[in-house]
Amino acid sequence: MTKLFNFSAGPAVLPHAVLAEAQADMLDWHGSGMSVMEMSHRGREFMEIIHDAEQDLRQLMAVPAGYKVLFLQGGASQQFAMVPMNLLAGKTSADYVNTGHWSKLAIKEASRFGKVNVVASAEDRGFSYVPDQGVWQCDPEAAYLHYTSNETIGGVQFPFVPDAGKVPLVCDMSSDFLSREIDVAKFGLIYAGAQKNIGPSGLVVVIVREDLLGQAMPGTPTMLDYQVHANADSMYNTPPTYPIYIAGLVFKWLKEQGGVKGMAAHNGEKAGLLYHAITSSNGFYSTHVAEADRSQMNVVFRLKDEALDEVFVAEAKKRGLVQLKGHRVVGGMRASIYNAMPIEGVKALVGFMGEFAHQHG
Amino acid sequence: MTKLFNFSAGPAVLPHAVLAEAQADMLDWHGSGMSVMEMSHRGREFMEIIHDAEQDLRQLMAVPAGYKVLFLQGGASQQFAMVPMNLLAGKTSADYVNTGHWSKLAIKEASRFGKVNVVASAEDRGFSYVPDQGVWQCDPEAAYLHYTSNETIGGVQFPFVPDAGKVPLVCDMSSDFLSREIDVAKFGLIYAGAQKNIGPSGLVVVIVREDLLGQAMPGTPTMLDYQVHANADSMYNTPPTYPIYIAGLVFKWLKEQGGVKGMAAHNGEKAGLLYHAITSSNGFYSTHVAEADRSQMNVVFRLKDEALDEVFVAEAKKRGLVQLKGHRVVGGMRASIYNAMPIEGVKALVGFMGEFAHQHG
Structure with a gap:
């Protein structure tokens, strides 16, 4: 698989x-x-x-x-x-x-x-x-x-x-x-x-x-x-x-992995990539969280057109990117990128997000 | 091993x-x-x-x-x-x-x-x-x-x-x-x-x-x-x-394994072998538990000579029979023979108990 x-x-x-x-x-x-x-x-x-x-x-x-x-x-x-x-x-x-x-x-x-x-x-x-x-x-x-x-x-x-x-x-x-x-x-x-x-x-x-x-x-x-x-x-x-x-x-x-200090750097890099993909999407993706308080662990974002949510989740799944649906309380999408999420996973997600925005934007 | x-x-x-x-x-x-x-x-x-x-x-x-x-x-x-x-x-x-x-x-x-x-x-x-x-x-x-x-x-x-x-x-x-x-x-x-x-x-x-x-x-x-x-x-x-x-x-x-009914038969057989080894040992091994109330899960027994307890545990361990020491509250020995203990384990223990009694009796 x-x-x-x-x-x-x-x-x-x-x-x-x-x-x-x-x-x-x-x-x-x-x-x-x-x-x-x-x-x-x-x-x-x-x-x-x-x-x-x-x-x-x-x-x-x-x-x-x-x-x-x-x-x-x-x-x-x-x-x-x-x-x-x-x-x-x-x-x-x-x-x-x-x-x-x-x-x-x-x-x-x-x-x-x-x-x-x-x-x-x-x-x-x-x-x-x-x-x-x-x-x-x-x-x-x-x-x-x-x-x-x-x-x-x-x-x-x-x-x-x-x-x-x-x-x-x-x-x-x-x-x-x-x-x-x-x-x-x-x-x-x-x-x-x-x-x-x-x-x-x-x-x-x-x-x-x-x-x-x-x-x-x-x-x-x-x-x-x-x-x-x-x-x-x-x-x-x-x-x-x-x-x-x-x-x-x-x-x-x-x-x-360099302990907590090593992890913090790794987590910062992962979160940085993902938030950049969101904020540089010309509004196709957005996050409601204040910039200084954005989580490095759970990246919560929305699609401009909510009607595309299900398509996004389904297409992501086809690429092996799973569990992206946001919690029912807030809706939208959530990518949890804890310590054990490799940067390759985040890069794959960012790549997919770009393609998806291009296709549906 | x-x-x-x-x-x-x-x-x-x-x-x-x-x-x-x-x-x-x-x-x-x-x-x-x-x-x-x-x-x-x-x-x-x-x-x-x-x-x-x-x-x-x-x-x-x-x-x-x-x-x-x-x-x-x-x-x-x-x-x-x-x-x-x-x-x-x-x-x-x-x-x-x-x-x-x-x-x-x-x-x-x-x-x-x-x-x-x-x-x-x-x-x-x-x-x-x-x-x-x-x-x-x-x-x-x-x-x-x-x-x-x-x-x-x-x-x-x-x-x-x-x-x-x-x-x-x-x-x-x-x-x-x-x-x-x-x-x-x-x-x-x-x-x-x-x-x-x-x-x-x-x-x-x-x-x-x-x-x-x-x-x-x-x-x-x-x-x-x-x-x-x-x-x-x-x-x-x-x-x-x-x-x-x-x-x-x-x-x-x-x-x-035949469900709970199958397990009950299996457990009865295992406990029967072990209690028989104890009660037929001419007092080398004994259990203080009333016959009708003897546990089919945790067989608690003592050696006639408490001074042999440590030797028993050590010799048993050499045969791959481990965790036989009784709880500190009651002392002696305890063999727990839950569902997953195969009858071969009980037979090995019974065999060892016989030899040990023969050697030290």
């Missing part, structure tokens, strides 16, 4: 080298006689796998001392509850920035556990930008300040890390985790569902400052208490072993 | 045919050009995978109409909270049977959300038996009656399905799910962590009678509300797609 480029927003394309290694190891990991799926999570072999995964992630992100790295389940959606249940810590309210679909869900869930103060919202302009921090109405007494660094559906990405002062900064980094350098020390807690830049779904990575642990509200289920998982090094119960193994392979692959 | 037989209590051995198919499909599932891990969970391909998995499971267990089958995350440990949070339904208490380590954890967690009435406990005799239902102190007004059909650590298995009258019967079936025929119509809710008889860890299967949905207590996190997942056909958020795919392959394999 034609080589396929998969622009899915998640679960998403994984590095070919990672899948090839997983394939080779499927029946017998490193001479153990077992598949990773068959290993006791408390056995020597898997302990080595999870240890290496954590160490590689710590190295990739330069996680400072005083932070726990947790491998949990339930996706970012479960974090929407775990964050307030664990971090409200007796305070009455938390600050949230509303930049789109995923922030809204985080805000809705948090509201069930405490008062949410929306410090800024981009809803006034269809979630097409990141509100300037100068206008945020932050509460210096807030339990924490939460934001979504990249809105997968809207295609909006924070070009800066907010300054939260003494308030712990919490970030849903699901869709741009490990895609650019960040200073972990600026954060109280970072969480990221795995199925975009880390590995398979069914795993969520949490990086949390240790002083924030141990204050879960009464009635928090044991499995939703960060302290429980931190005390047990993510082994309170059986963790999602195979997704952790694949994540570990992705981390090793990232190190070989 | 020597062919290995893995007696791990979970994650545990998987059918070779399943792993071989997963290996063949790793880079390109059925000509899709994608690994299953790379597929959008809402795409046609994965929708087919999860649909087939559900239908095969329904067929294997003859799940009647009026029951939802859910593929969730968080393992049985998260179910320990979800069950009371969803099923107390305004009632004040729930009934629990205490047959060992896992019942105790379920009871402890449920106690955080309501009153728990322990209707019977086998703690008086070191959790070596299942209390006769004649002596249970059940509350006809209980929200539900909970039991653990197989205690993975203690090696005790219910030889009967309790009669709960009009009270919904809830079962943690993690370690004997799909190992014998059961009448799902007798249950209000069944849950099972995948990593014993279903597939990889990171997946928990829930089968729930529809009339029990929709009554989650206030403060239940959205992700812990069965109704939310039932309404979305397990797609409220991204499900653990790869574990679901592997579970689906296991379900197909089970159908080829």
